[in-house]
Amino acid sequence: MQLVIGNKNYSSWSMRPWVLMRALGLPFEERMLRFDFHDANSRFSAEAAKLSPTARVPVLLEADGFAVWDSLAMAERLHECFPNAGVWPADPRQRARARSLCASMHSGFGKLRSLCPMNIEADLRDIGRQLVAQEPGLRADLQQLEALWLPELTAHGGPWLFGAAFCAADAFFAPVAMRVKGYGLPLAPPAQAYVEALSQQSAVQEWVQAALGEHHWVPEDEPYRQGPSSGQL
Amino acid sequence: MQLVIGNKNYSSWSMRPWVLMRALGLPFEERMLRFDFHDANSRFSAEAAKLSPTARVPVLLEADGFAVWDSLAMAERLHECFPNAGVWPADPRQRARARSLCASMHSGFGKLRSLCPMNIEADLRDIGRQLVAQEPGLRADLQQLEALWLPELTAHGGPWLFGAAFCAADAFFAPVAMRVKGYGLPLAPPAQAYVEALSQQSAVQEWVQAALGEHHWVPEDEPYRQGPSSGQL
Numbered sequence: 001m002q003l004v005i006g007n008k009n010y011s012s013w014s015m016r017p018w019v020l021m022r023a024l025g026l027p028f029e030e031r032m033l034r035f036d037f038h039d040a041n042s043r044f045s046a047e048a049a050k051l052s053p054t055a056r057v058p059v060l061l062e063a064d065g066f067a068v069w070d071s072l073a074m075a076e077r078l079h080e081c082f083p084n085a086g087v088w089p090a091d092p093r094q095r096a097r098a099r100s101l102c103a104s105m106h107s108g109f110g111k112l113r114s115l116c117p118m119n120i121e122a123d124l125r126d127i128g129r130q131l132v133a134q135e136p137g138l139r140a141d142l143q144q145l146e147a148l149w150l151p152e153l154t155a156h157g158g159p160w161l162f163g164a165a166f167c168a169a170d171a172f173f174a175p176v177a178m179r180v181k182g183y184g185l186p187l188a189p190p191a192q193a194y195v196e197a198l199s200q201q202s203a204v205q206e207w208v209q210a211a212l213g214e215h216h217w218v219p220e221d222e223p224y225r226q227g228p229s230s231g232q233l
Numbered sequence: 234m235q236l237v238i239g240n241k242n243y244s245s246w247s248m249r250p251w252v253l254m255r256a257l258g259l260p261f262e263e264r265m266l267r268f269d270f271h272d273a274n275s276r277f278s279a280e281a282a283k284l285s286p287t288a289r290v291p292v293l294l295e296a297d298g299f300a301v302w303d304s305l306a307m308a309e310r311l312h313e314c315f316p317n318a319g320v321w322p323a324d325p326r327q328r329a330r331a332r333s334l335c336a337s338m339h340s341g342f343g344k345l346r347s348l349c350p351m352n353i354e355a356d357l358r359d360i361g362r363q364l365v366a367q368e369p370g371l372r373a374d375l376q377q378l379e380a381l382w383l384p385e386l387t388a389h390g391g392p393w394l395f396g397a398a399f400c401a402a403d404a405f406f407a408p409v410a411m412r413v414k415g416y417g418l419p420l421a422p423p424a425q426a427y428v429e430a431l432s433q434q435s436a437v438q439e440w441v442q443a444a445l446g447e448h449h450w451v452p453e454d455e456p457y458r459q460g461p462s463s464g465q466l
Contacts, residue, residue, distance in 0.1 A: 053380035054337055068329050070336035072305065077329045096301050096310045103303035104287055107339050147286035 002029045002061040008211035012118040012175030014058040016071040020171035022203035024085045075168040089162040098169040105172050111137035116179045120211040128183025146191045159197045235262045235294040241444035245351040245408035247291040249304040253404035255436035257318045308401040322395040331402040338405050344370035349412045353444040361416025379424045392430045407437050
């Protein structure tokens with residue numbers, strides 16, 4: 001299988017299936033379509049449009065070119081193709097709950113998403129402090145994270161949401177951990193501990209190290225960055 | 234199972250699992266938590282918070298109270314509990330594709346969602362005409378619908394996305410059909426024909442007729458309605 005992703009520094013949607021597949025040991029080839037500009041006529045969009053009707057990443061391409069797009073649909077495809085890999089918890093109700101959590105992340109958290117876009121390389125704690133003070137919607141999103149995470153961490157004893165095994169639900173929140181750390185967002189101690197565990201997880205760390213080495217900044221995403229980009233777009 | 238929903242006139246997220254379960258003949262009890270106001274302290278939110286940490290509808294409650302929330306997680310739970318009911322297409326790749334379509338609907342179509350909220354009872358064609366003229370993002374969402382639907386309708390011969398059997402992907406687009414009709418949004422003829430078929434589907438019609446009988450307007454959602462509400466909130 002080939003997983004087509006965006007820049008590791010920015011692409012939170014790409015991070016999810018990449019971390020999931022790497023953490024579960026599912027083999028795949030990686031192909032990066034580098035973001036250039038947020039423009040429907042960009043080179044990125046032209047390339048992505050060849051892969052799926054959404055013209056977005058990530059896309060999972062099977063050997064004969066069959067495309068599965070959207071990280072949640074990919075998780076289900078992987079679960080069907082590799083039923084023993086642990087994409088979801090083995091217990092049916094834990095599996096249902098894990099899917100509820102992923103789907104809540106998938107369609108919600110509008111303020112966290114729009115105000116705190118993932119940017120692994122940048123230290124945005126000053127901006128985060130201001131945003132938390134000014135944006136009740138962002139504070140509500142952080143409370144929602146705690147409301148989703150804490151019951152599962154408590155019920156299953158951690159370190160992951162459903163106990164000892166890292167599953168798709170954890171992979172889906174890995175980009176959230178990046179945002180919490182990058183913007184210094186406040187969470188209750190058990191939620192903060194989960195963010196720390198996610199940040200240290202080996203597949204997450206592999207992604208982070210690659211992101212830090214990219215230096216392909218998209219100017220529109222970097223209003224706070226001083227000086228010129230060191231990467232060519 | 235008990236399916237907790239919001240007002241049928243407005244609650245596009247509730248419509249999806251309701252239509253799916255009804256169309257597939259899966260038995261369930263319906264419970265409506267009526268929207269009052271978009272206020273975190275509303276009666277609606279207080280009741281919904283007892284059911285799930287998201288404090289939103291829909292919620293699927295199993296006999297012992299186990300809650301599955303989010304329409305996409307519900308579809309997967311129903312697929313696991315009733316594997317022969319036809320929640321998803323029987324063919325694995327059609328199933329993967331159906332999930333890609335649902336997940337795209339679930340996380341995307343921001344302009345269609347925000348500019349054209351579902352309101353089954355209202356005739357919003359004048360507003361729709363203005364929005365289409367003024368909002369390139371809305372036009373892009375409509376093109377995206379065509380890009381998602383037309384290849385499947387062509388490949389499988391209709392009337393539904395994956396052929397003769399109505400599945401979760403069709404149920405997920407039922408609220409979109411309501412918006413296209415209510416706001417008079419323009420689509421290519423085959424996409425418009427699919428909207429028409431969705432609108433006439435028996436479970437969709439049952440929902441629509443109930444919505445038309447509600448008359449419980451939420452004032453904040455009805456800036457264009459003349460005269461006082463005929464319903465008590």
